[in-house]
Amino acid sequence: MFKRLDPLLHSELRLAIVSILVNLNEADFVYIKKTTQATSGNLSVQIDKLAEAGYIAVEKVFEGKKPKTICRITEEGLNAFEEYVDAIKSYLQK
Amino acid sequence: MENKEFTPEKSLQIISEAIMKSRRDFEKSAGTPLIIWGSAVVLTALIVWFLWSKTGNPAWNYLWFAMTAIVGPIMLILNKKCTNKSEGIISQTLGQIWNSFGGIAIAIAIIGSLLIPIDITMVIVIILGYAAALTGLVLRNWVITIGGFVMAILAPVAVTYLVGSNVMLLMVGAALITLLIPGIILNITNRKR
Numbered sequence: 433m434f435k436r437l438d439p440l441l442h443s444e445l446r447l448a449i450v451s452i453l454v455n456l457n458e459a460d461f462v463y464i465k466k467t468t469q470a471t472s473g474n475l476s477v478q479i480d481k482l483a484e485a486g487y488i489a490v491e492k493v494f495e496g497k498k499p500k501t502i503c504r505i506t507e508e509g510l511n512a513f514e515e516y517v518d519a520i521k522s523y524l525q526k
Numbered sequence: 527m528e529n530k531e532f533t534p535e536k537s538l539q540i541i542s543e544a545i546m547k548s549r550r551d552f553e554k555s556a557g558t559p560l561i562i563w564g565s566a567v568v569l570t571a572l573i574v575w576f577l578w579s580k581t582g583n584p585a586w587n588y589l590w591f592a593m594t595a596i597v598g599p600i601m602l603i604l605n606k607k608c609t610n611k612s613e614g615i616i617s618q619t620l621g622q623i624w625n626s627f628g629g630i631a632i633a634i635a636i637i638g639s640l641l642i643p644i645d646i647t648m649v650i651v652i653i654l655g656y657a658a659a660l661t662g663l664v665l666r667n668w669v670i671t672i673g674g675f676v677m678a679i680l681a682p683v684a685v686t687y688l689v690g691s692n693v694m695l696l697m698v699g700a701a702l703i704t705l706l707i708p709g710i711i712l713n714i715t716n717r718k719r
Contacts, residue, residue, distance in 0.1 A: 444532060444536075444540060447540050447541065448540050452545075454545075455544065457618060516537075517541070520538060524535070524538070
């Protein structure tokens with residue numbers, strides 16, 4: 433029986449964002465944008481969706497006068513990612 | 527990158543690429559702190575060696591505190607100026623290793639200078655080698671790992687042959703083998719990728 437794939441993670445950009453954050457403790461918006469090569473607008477939308485679901489925590493801070501958006505994976509996001517990877521394995525084993 | 531759906535194989539590819547890319551991004555800049563600290567240690571050791579040899583006064587060793595006071599803040603500023611900032615397990619672990627080394631080295635230097643006569647250079651080269659060996663193991667870089675082990679093991683042997691100001695030459699060798707050369711190798715390797 434195939435496991436259900438989390439629709440929130442089963443999207444190219446959102447999965448890449450979560451994968452980066454699982455590997456890193458934290459990453460800022462500029463870094464995620466550079467790594468995923470996504471547009472700022474699309475990235476903002478997907479980050480908001482992940483934050484609304486509680487998968488990532490977003491913190492807006494100022495570094496000097498520059499605003500900075502820092503993203504971190506949450507416990508919920510980590511669990512969702514692990515379940516997603518398990519589900520993917522079940523598809524690949526069949 | 528678009529926001530579209532895909533196959534399980536593509537999922538795994540996205541996950542592994544994201545993880546590999548963030549690891550490579552970190553490694554791209556991993557050599558620079560080693561080069562900066564390595565250069566500072568080599569330069570300071572040579573200055574202390576020269577002045578100590580010429581004057582016979584080991585008090586020139588206090589220049590090590592000056593070096594730490596100058597390079598430490600420079601490294602903090604450079605780290606803060608780094609855009610595209612990200613912190614992962616590897617960078618955090620390496621930060622902890624080198625901060626521990628710095629803390630222990632400063633404590634030993636203070637204790638050895640003011641309280642108990644201990645061979646500060648030998649102890650610092652041993653822990654420098656140990657920190658370098660751990661760095662090499664974390665980065666899976668055998669040049670740094672072997673260099674670190676060699677320095678940590680050779681330090682007690684070398685101090686029996688190097689007396690007085692010449693002990694600074696051990697520090698020069700240690701900084702070259704554990705910091706400067708590995709830093710240059712790391713940066714060259716990562717630029718080639």
